Amino acid sequence: DECWKVFENHALKDGDLELNDELMKVGRRIVERCKGLPLALKTIGCLLRTKSSISDWKNILESEIWELPKEHSEIIPALFLSYRYLPSHLKRCFAYCALFPKDYEFVKEELILLWMAQNFLKSPQQIRHPEEVGEEYFNDLLSRSFFQQSSIVGHFVMHDLLNDLAKYVCADFCFKLKFDNEKCMPKTTRHFSFEFCDVKSFDGFESLTDAKRLRSFLPISNPWRAKWHFKILIHNFFSEIKFIRVLSFRGCLDLREVPDSVGDLKHLQSLDLSRTGIQKLPDTICLLYNLLILKLNSCSELEDLPLNLHKLTKLRCLEFKDTRVRKMPMHFGELKNLQVLSPFLVDRNSELSTKQLGGLNLHGRLSMSDVQNIFNPLDALEANMKDKDLVELELKWKSDHIPDDPRKEKKVLENLQPHTHLERLSIGNYSGTEFSSWVFDNSLSNLVFLKLENCKYCLCLPPLGLLSSLKTLEITGLDGIVSIGAEFYGSNSSFASLERLKFDNMKEWEEWECKTTSFPRLQDLSMRDCPKLKGLLEQHLQLKKVVVSGELIISGNSMNTSTLETLDICSCLPVNIPMIHFNLLREMSFSGGCHSLTIFRLDFFPKLHCLYLNNCQNLRRISQDHAHNHLVSLCIDECPQFESFLSEGLSTPLIGDENLKLLGKPMQIFFPSLTVLQIFGCPKLEMFLVGGLPLNLEYMTLSSLKHIASLRESLDPNTCLEHLTIETLEVEFPDEVLLPSSLTYLDIGNCPNLKNMEYKGLCHLSSLKLVNCPSLQCLPKEGLPKSLSSLTIQNCPLLKERCQNPEGEDWGKIAHIQDLNI
Template sequence: MAESLLVAAAESLIGKLASAAVQQASLVVGVHRDLQRMKDTMDLVKAFLLDADQKKPHSNALRVWLRQIKRVFSDADNIVDDFECEALRRHLVNTHGSFSRKVSRFISTSNPLMFRLRMAHEIKDINERLTKVAADGHMFGLQMIHNDTRAMHVREMTHSHVNPSNIVGREHDKQNIIKLLVQDGHDQCLSVIPIVGMGGLGKTTLAKLVFNDANIDQCFTLKMWACLSNDFELRNVLIKILNSLNPAYEEFKNYEIEQLQNRLRNILQRQKFLLVLDDVWNENIGKWNELKEIIDVGAEGSKVLVTTRSHSTAAIMHTKPFNSYPLERLSEEESFSLFVKLAFEEGEVKKYPQLLEIGKEIVKKCRGTPLAVKTLGSSLFSRVDRIEWESIRDNEIWNLPQNENDILPALEISYDRLPSYLKPCFASFSLFEEDDKISSFMCVNMWEALGFLPPLKEKETIVDVANHFLHDLLSRSFLMDFIDFGDRYYEFKLHDLVRDVAIYVAKGEFQTIYSTSSTIYEHVQHVRFMKNNLLGQALVPTSLKTLIFPNNATNEVFLNDVVSRCKYLRYLDLSYSEYESLPHYIGKLKHLRHLSVAHNEKLKELPNSICGLQNLKTFNFRGCTKLQELPKGIRKLINIRQLSITTKQTYLPKNTIGNMISLEKLKFTSCENFESLFEGVQLSRLRTLEIDDCGNLKSLSSHVVTKLEYLGILNCGKLDMSLGLGNKIPDLCLNSVDFQNLSQLVTLPQWLQGCMNTLHSLRIYDCENLEELPEWLSTGICLKLLDIYNCPKLLSLPENMHHLTTLEHLEVENCPELFKRYLPGVGQEWQKISHIKKVVIKS
């Protein structure tokens, strides 16, 4: 199935070959005509691939042909990337004067004549191979299709919580579950009710509907949600439950089990609580009893709601008089109603009676499974070609042998209908684990590094394009639990069946190594190792483009081998490793776009050769607390877009980051010796700034804030929050602000009033001396999210909170006075915030 990614590879290569930078470099090197021939032949091959992708290859000969194309494309991509490197080097020399001539001397590793000869020879070889595979395309009866009709479509964005109006056929189930939860527990302190059913039926969605219902809020003083998937190890379960009560995960990850269970028992003691354990697979009754003994300390009427596919799990966990709640399939009528809601624009359905009849037949094949109905309905949204609908109804995938509960055919058809440029992005999800929270920033970094994103249009950013892709995948129902945090930052999860599809389609291209018995595919390009002891077990292919190391990696021999052999790496992640130094050869990885050594607490220095990585877009050495200083040549990384820094230096020289003309996102973490930042430094493209745990920082130059879209100031107790502006209110374009653990904060700084026309998200955590939120906060015309956590001196919210008509999410926790005043339904000032769509008030 990885062959389905070839169309996207062809499109990416054709786009690169047509770029002005490669065209110009090819003229200089003298191979322009040869590269144009490569592009033309690739256009022909792509036309065959579009037909092969839609027909599905069944013959072994066709599969062999596709594998040949994959190898040619991979080699061609490396050659074209060489040209992009050369084009970038020349651009830096031509546009940045004497400084860049120094850069050029530093980073140029090629003798011009030798480079020209090598390129000419390699391009000739690629053209010969391409011509052969293009000629072979006619042998398989493939037609030439020049346009991919699977266009992008994007719906309105959903809210972070489940929207009951988007759920069909579960109201009766919801009311039944609520009745079970609120009824007397018959003298049992802890009652357990499992919702059991096959994958894709909507067990988690149903649990969310129940969890967010107002009746549940009134019945239980404490609510917790923990998604367990395949992980029922006691320590991890306790951390997940505690983390649902307090989002500061870092607080618990170093606790021993004894500390964890004591902390949780103290919280639950005599509280009437509801705990949801989502996606449980454990069938070991001993493990369940161990957990139950710890949490069985709440008040009478406390309940545990479990979702599981396993009847054995349900049997060992449920408590009498409550039995398991079996979740049934949707009826055909309910399925069709859901399908219509997703496939048609509102008010358009009556225009297409023929499509409705075809839709009924498609829905029958989904056999009452909401996930199957949603993905297929979403894939047909705004598509009104009858032939297109019939092709789904008559797809031969439905005829393949299936288990009774198998919904993968429906999901695979939905995948097939993705535009070619979305397929490699979707396949990359196979590298993430079950229940991982995937951030949009992860996607941006990976997709940019691997060349999955198209060339930018005018005024477009990489983040814009990547988020547009994510919105399209969301609109097709491939993503769930999608949360918008503002600042163009999102988090989401994958349903495990959707992840199964990603693993299936990515086979041979992306691979996660779980055990020593795993065989690394011969031509795999993207690899993630899950455990430290797997490093060095097998020789990785030299064509590798992505390599993600496991936490606590220590095998220096393997690291040295990879860095010296895999010269085409684009994405290298060594986060949470335990290396004291990095190989000098790392500076030879001229194709590298993303490098992370974040939270490598043993790393003492970075080799200066890193400063020769002219293509590097993202460099993260945040949390490297033993790092004494930055490499002296780091200013030469003028192509960097994101930089995350930890250092023991007392200051940053002006030219350290001042020369980074492409810098958009900058983070400082644990730079404990800094006293001031950004004096005399201009960063015209900087849009995101986060300063965390810089305990001696006293001043921050105000000019840096004026163009920011996101500002986070965390654990900087000595920082003058007025930024030297006094009562001045500058024009700002901030749309997201985080303040955390700022003991000097008594009220919000006056300058923040300058972004009341743009601010979407404001989060204030652990500001123990905060006494008021100024009345001007209620003038925010865009504010959607307001979170306030652990601000015990804060007595009230602004008087005119009702003016915040755009506010959708208000969460207040561990603010005793606010808890009394604004408790939903009963607080004396509840009416001020009753218009807000989602309100969470916790003691």
């Protein structure tokens, strides 16, 4: 019955109350073939929602795909059927996603740009913009459950089984490094991707040049701060990829100069050089007449854009945020196809500058910087913002700008009023004392996201509660706000759609009048660094996530704790944490101020996955009566009185001194799902018992030699522990202490007295990081484990000198390591 409900929810069309008897009979047989897999039920249900006749349903029931041969057993027939019935244009778009690794969270707009660069987005007679076509394709795949919304707003994921399906259907056209076991890339490969963690050093794959018709070269990072290295001549590489359409070097630190031969890549439609070391672009880049997308974000050395950039007349997306570029190139107003511009830099000759912007028919995203250079409010009208059908707009003044006339600042903002279709708006460093009426009068009826940041001259908030579609509101660094009252709401039933509300760095804010009829849909409330705001939040809210700091206290009486999933409390002042039942809470963090907490009763949090306890001065133990099957991650940091994980009343014999506190066998019993354990600054927690640590533990961080010394014996012989981090160790590391042989990753950081380190028995170690260890003198005489493939040495001056190529005394011990960062 549960399977039928899942299927029926997706198979019924809008407005249909039930299926007729014949369709229900066929539908139930299809449900049986899905074998209880929720994803299969969803996708096949979505497919059948588009089929109304009984013959269509019978064709799907009787399809030969349900009987896939054994060699394709990893492919779920229901998913393959859903793919088989996709329109051809959606098949191409879905199959291209085989380039993504499993669990990769992608942004809709970025994926649409990739599809665009491959010419997947077709519109008859070019009636619609390709971005609009891509939006339709994406939403269609989302509605059919091929994509899923991730926990991060605006991000999406593919289920692992659908990722397998994408790889299966694209066969040899997509090659994903490390996922595809073949050493040689097939000559049929059209699209190539790799993760930063798999290729920190790209030293040239000979087979890459065998794929003569390669169309995509795509490094993929998650998280975005990762980096990689490219050690083959880029000019030679360019000569081998004449048919490339998507080329990305994002995050490649070695790229400091783009060769002139880039101009020979005539088919190139997307070029991403973000977070590289380039200082300038060659003029030949302006010969790429088919280029649609150019991204140069976070190129911190880049000072100018090419003078002839306006010759790239097909360009639809230009991004160069966080660079040294301070002015727009001449004639940029000729880029008539531009849809996304981030940023547009307002020149001191604001009239000419805004006139060129006014001539662009932007339809996507615009980030407008240096707005303070608009001296005459009439120049703002020249930007023609009302006629630009933008989805997202960012307006930024310079942070140190001192206004000479707040009324003029308001008039400039007034004249930058965007189109009513706008969905996302950010205003930063605005210098007026009040906002223009269009920000709050609901003329922006589609606005779902609003961010007001560092508008320090603003004295009161506008009635933002009138924005009927607003889902996310972020207010940060408004130093002029002392009180928030009735003016914030605008009506009795305000903030009708708001789901996420964030206040941050509000230095002077003292009082908040929270209306009981407001925020009917609020789920996520964050209030950080509001030092003068005191008292109890009295609003009875059905929240899922709460983040608070300072003296603001949310008690169990002021919210429905049965709905709460995340709770993060940070305070330097004493706060009382209600020890009541939080039945759905998954993540919990206490940082400072929880002085009354002596025993943390884990039984009150039956669904807790992650627990972080920091600077709880009187915390002595974690207590629970039964095994906690959900706790995955536990961190205890700077809790000087913490003694034990032992439950009250639990009888476990102590070894040796009767005052010795033990981390005992109950950890295996009470924390069967624990995979991450981090312990810092807990001097009263003395040692681990033999075989006492959880069996599924994969990642540990320790700062005490006592804990490290007992680690090897406290682990089960079949331990899963692979990653160990040793942080802030104050003493020397004895030679006789052996680390667990199961380790594959070892990170040692911030250990000022560490002079030498032994790596005996670490036969599986593949990655070693040594960071901020100024006394570390040399590597072991016998060298490092042969299994090591990655070594990072940072801020270890004595060791750095010995590891220099080729004169260093320890160079011979590390020269063979593939990924070397010193």
